[in-house]
Amino acid sequence: MTAVAKLEVRAVSKAFDGKPVLVDVNLAVAEHDVVCLIGSSGSGKSTLLKCIDLLVPIDTGEIILDGRVITARGVDADAVRHGIGIVFQAFNLFPHLTVLDNITLSPRRVHRMERADAEQRARSLLYRFGLVDKEADYPDRLSGGQQQRVAIVRALASQPALMLLDEITSALDPELVAEVLNVVRQLKDDGMTMVIATHEMGFAREVADRVCFLDGGRILEHGPPAEIFTNPQQERTQRFLQRIIEAGRL
Amino acid sequence: MIGSGPPAVDVPGAAPPETRWRSLTTEQGARGALIAAASTVVVVAAASWWILTSETWPAVQRQFFNPENFAESWPAVVSGFWLDVRMFLVAEVAILVFALLLAVIRALRGPAFFPLRAMTVVYIDLMRGIPIILLVLLLGFGIPALDLPGVPRSPLFWGLAALVLSYSAYTAEVYRAGIESVHESQRMSARALGLTQWQALRHVLVPQAVRNVVPALLNGFVSLQKDVALVYILGIREAVREAQIYNARTFNYTGYVAAAVLFLAVSVPVARFTDWYAARDRRRKQAG
Numbered sequence: 001m002t003a004v005a006k007l008e009v010r011a012v013s014k015a016f017d018g019k020p021v022l023v024d025v026n027l028a029v030a031e032h033d034v035v036c037l038i039g040s041s042g043s044g045k046s047t048l049l050k051c052i053d054l055l056v057p058i059d060t061g062e063i064i065l066d067g068r069v070i071t072a073r074g075v076d077a078d079a080v081r082h083g084i085g086i087v088f089q090a091f092n093l094f095p096h097l098t099v100l101d102n103i104t105l106s107p108r109r110v111h112r113m114e115r116a117d118a119e120q121r122a123r124s125l126l127y128r129f130g131l132v133d134k135e136a137d138y139p140d141r142l143s144g145g146q147q148q149r150v151a152i153v154r155a156l157a158s159q160p161a162l163m164l165l166d167e168i169t170s171a172l173d174p175e176l177v178a179e180v181l182n183v184v185r186q187l188k189d190d191g192m193t194m195v196i197a198t199h200e201m202g203f204a205r206e207v208a209d210r211v212c213f214l215d216g217g218r219i220l221e222h223g224p225p226a227e228i229f230t231n232p233q234q235e236r237t238q239r240f241l242q243r244i245i246e247a248g249r250l
Numbered sequence: 251m252i253g254s255g256p257p258a259v260d261v262p263g264a265a266p267p268e269t270r271w272r273s274l275t276t277e278q279g280a281r282g283a284l285i286a287a288a289s290t291v292v293v294v295a296a297a298s299w300w301i302l303t304s305e306t307w308p309a310v311q312r313q314f315f316n317p318e319n320f321a322e323s324w325p326a327v328v329s330g331f332w333l334d335v336r337m338f339l340v341a342e343v344a345i346l347v348f349a350l351l352l353a354v355i356r357a358l359r360g361p362a363f364f365p366l367r368a369m370t371v372v373y374i375d376l377m378r379g380i381p382i383i384l385l386v387l388l389l390g391f392g393i394p395a396l397d398l399p400g401v402p403r404s405p406l407f408w409g410l411a412a413l414v415l416s417y418s419a420y421t422a423e424v425y426r427a428g429i430e431s432v433h434e435s436q437r438m439s440a441r442a443l444g445l446t447q448w449q450a451l452r453h454v455l456v457p458q459a460v461r462n463v464v465p466a467l468l469n470g471f472v473s474l475q476k477d478v479a480l481v482y483i484l485g486i487r488e489a490v491r492e493a494q495i496y497n498a499r500t501f502n503y504t505g506y507v508a509a510a511v512l513f514l515a516v517s518v519p520v521a522r523f524t525d526w527y528a529a530r531d532r533r534r535k536q537a538g
Contacts, residue, residue, distance in 0.1 A: 079444075081444045082444045092435045092439035093439075096457050105443065105454075106444055
């Protein structure tokens with residue numbers, strides 16, 4: 001583990017209606033690191049990401065971003081979210097706004113950028129991710145892969161220092177997965193710090209600096225991908241990976 | 251993919267596929283149109299014959315459909331109706347704005363807003379529970395009678411205020427249904443982008459909500475367009491009042507029919523427009 005962590009999750013627990021979804025989770029993410037969260041559906045991956053973005057309040061423990069406890073009382077959650085980009089499984093683009101307006105909404109309203117500046121930045125991001133001809137379209141005119149790339153661009157437009165990706169390829173048709181994963185590879189090359197919840201094991205193995213295996217709301221095992229994928233220590237990790245190999249996904 | 255399949259992606263406002271069903275049940279083609287036309291002619295002719303040949307028809311015509319009385323009452327009723335139209339326009343704008351404010355307050359989250367939310371709930375319950383005519387009487391006669399300094403004394407003002415207060419309560423509920431129909435993930439997405447609760451409502455939730463409830467709002471237009479006539483009870487000389495004055499003078503009811511014709515001339519087109527808009531909206535959602 002690196003000395004200075006960009007993000008630290010300390011002993012975080014969370015229960016929904018008495019049912020524990022996160023149990024004593026500890027995680028440290030160094031700057032420029034990519035951490036992949038793996039584990040079956042319902043293991044707590046999504047909830048952990050939403051807790052980090054302060055979209056879901058935690059019950060106990062604390063979360064530290066850039067050395068500051070963001071889960072403390074009195075912290076302005078809106079201000080914390082300015083520095084974090086999150087992308088969801090279901091894209092969640094705003095259907096009543098064009099691609100360009102989706103992307104510039106937060107820069108203009110939250111960061112008080114001039115429209116022209118915000119649009120210029122949006123266009124350069126769209127250009128970079130091959131979406132330059134889509135700026136005037138409404139989201140329902142785009143394919144799932146395009147929508148998800150727009151959602152990533154929208155998150156990047158606020159220039160976050162940390163990106164949280166919540167199973168961003170799980171709602172896509174198989175042939176559209178690659179174009180979205182390529183965007184994530186580009187972000188890694190840029191040195192973006194990322195926490196990625198994913199079912200794409202091959203991808204996790206490729207981009208992750210570290211992999212965490214979640215089971216029943218606990219991080220059962222974590223380490224470099226080579227270790228986790230080839231020599232898992234925990235029996236549950238072994239069984240999980242075995243099922244994935246049987247499904248032909250690794 | 252491991253575990254469960256991809257969770258259902260939210261399709262906002264997806265409607266059941268009823269176009270096919272419609273095309274099967276409505277008569278198709280020229281033959282269908284011909285049968286419909288012939289059947290309509292037969293039914294209308296039979297009904298007309300039955301009414302016009304009845305023994306009481308001449309008396310009915312004299313009292314309700316007398317061309318001379320119609321022409322005589324028409325100018326006053328029309329000028330009264332023009333007041334109705336202006337009252338409607340002013341009240342409708344006030345209602346749309348005030349109701350949206352109520353709905354937004356009701357949609358605010360967090361314990362700090364509890365008193366505000368509770369006040370809107372109480373307000374909506376009260377205003378929906380009181381008959382409009384009672385509010386019109388209460389405010390329209392009651393407040394001018396108080397003779398308070400700095401408070402308008404015009405019955406017209408207070409009559410309209412009563413309509414606005416009552417209709418805002420209903421319209422706020424329409425807006426609220428619209429806001430609740432926008433999927434929770436949209437709110438979360440907006441908040442995740444750093445938008446405040448207020449900004450999320452203003453830029454993300456309310457625009458989508460309003461689109462979802464336009465047909466219901468138009469329906470409210472039709473209703474209000476008629477209910478403005480309730481202020482006649484304050485002695486305001488709008489169409490119904492003018493018709494009543496004419497009736498009192500001549501003991502003939504044709505003036506009321508003239509007023510009814512004018513109200514219909516506005517409300518039927520708005521109702522058709524509402525249907526057309528709702529159908530177009532449904533088609534678009536299915537196509538999307």
